[in-house]
């Protein structure tokens with residue numbers, strides 16, 4: 001695919017060199033373009049204890065009634081309600097206690113008129129009984145070596161009984177495939193006997209950090225160099241979104257070296273992420289690498305800040321995300337473009353970040369033609385959701401990321417924003433997601 005087809009336009013630079021100008025596309029259009037290549041991934045089985053946070057690969061349907069039998073919700077006595085009909089403060093009714101059952105046991109006795117079975121919470125109701133009297137409402141005593149209890153009020157049929165199927169009936173669809181497994185889903189899986197659970201396989205995401213200036217975390221600082229933070233930040237984002245990663249290491253800004261490494265890695269992963277090298281600099285080799293690979297570049301400029309140079313390419317259906325080298329831009333690029341693809345691969349029907357309104361706690365006077373995604377910290381104040389920046393709002397900063405739990409969306413082309421304005425925020429730590437992109441609400 002030639003450069004011209006990537007919306008590239010070459011113009012003459014001031015020094016006679018060719019400098020490329022790129023045509024930005026709106027963020028929502030960029031997301032749509034990427035999502036066209038988001039396909040549901042394959043499945044695997046995991047042990048129930050390992051299923052937390054995974055995505056169900058098949059619908060969970062009740063395979064039996066819950067509870068599977070009528071049971072007592074209290075520690076007390078199971079009786080035939082009809083026998084208590086005449087009981088009152090002035091008319092104490094006596095029952096002969098013919099058996100005692102704890103949870104897990106079933107009485108073998110047939111309960112006759114004015115007979116009761118001492119029953120504990122969770123035990124199966126004797127067949128003939130239809131009400132339970134809590135221990136506190138009874139008087140217990142023995143006579144001639146036999147056990148009795150008496151009550152001073154009447155009970156109706158069904159009083160204090162947990163009925164078979166009252167929680168759910170056999171055949172009821174309970175949890176849809178594509179749902180993230182939370183502790184409640186784990187309880188259901190256990191209830192219905194799933195020792196192993198069919199879940200969506202975690203997409204494997206390959207990560208490269210590009211940049212000759214990069215040091216690894218264990219290396220001391222030397223002039224001109226910085227430590228590679230993007231690779232580790234992205235690893236966390238990959239895990240937070242439900243995928244898994246293979247870190248291929250860092251690459252120098254050297255075309256052949258980068259090309260070979262990226263080409264070889266592609267076959268081993270479902271998605272490939274690179275950070276850095278996507279802009280127009282002399283050593284920004286990703287555009288040339290996509291061309292050499294014969295990849296179809298979906299876009300290389302987006303009307304957003306940070307992350308305007310985020311580039312996404314596709315090769316035989318596989319997505320290559322060229323995230324910006326600037327840490328904040330890289331972070332935003334992952335959340336807006338990679339995350340929904342991962343969620344779709346996991347079968348989630350709600351792949352997008354959940355968006356809600358919040359009250360801005362500070363001014364953003366500077367107008368910007370592009371939509372801004374400001375890293376923010378949202379909290380509740382007097383019952384209202386309020387938000388402020390989590391640090392310096394610049395593409396190249398790393399410090400604003402640690403305190404960010406939301407992205408504040410400030411649409412482009414506006415006059416700026418002031419304290420007290422209502423703004424949309426995208427929730428980064430919220431797991432449920434939504435099927436509606438905030439920009440299309």
Ligand SMILES: Nc1nc2c(c(=O)[nH]1)N[C@H]1C(S)=C(S)[C@@H](COP(=O)(O)OP(=O)(O)OC[C@H]3O[C@@H](n4cnc5c(N)ncnc54)[C@H](O)[C@@H]3O)O[C@H]1N2
Nearest residue numbers: 209211227228229230231276277278279284324325326329
């Ligand atoms: N003449 C122009 N210059 C730039 C433009 C432009 O349109 N015209 N775009 C700017 C924007 S916007 C961004 S964002 C950056 C994008 O740069 P690249 O994606 O090409 O990334 P690099 O050049 O490799 O690095 C940028 C910056 O980020 C630091 N970096 C890179 N990798 C890491 C890492 N793994 N961990 C921490 N920090 C990293 C790198 O040292 C640079 O400071 O381009 C602008 N320029």
Ligand code: MOO
Nearest residue numbers: 306307308329395
């Ligand atoms: O890609 Mo940049 O982040 O707009 O500064």
Ligand SMILES: [Mg+2]
Nearest residue numbers: 277279281284
């Ligand atoms: Mg660059």
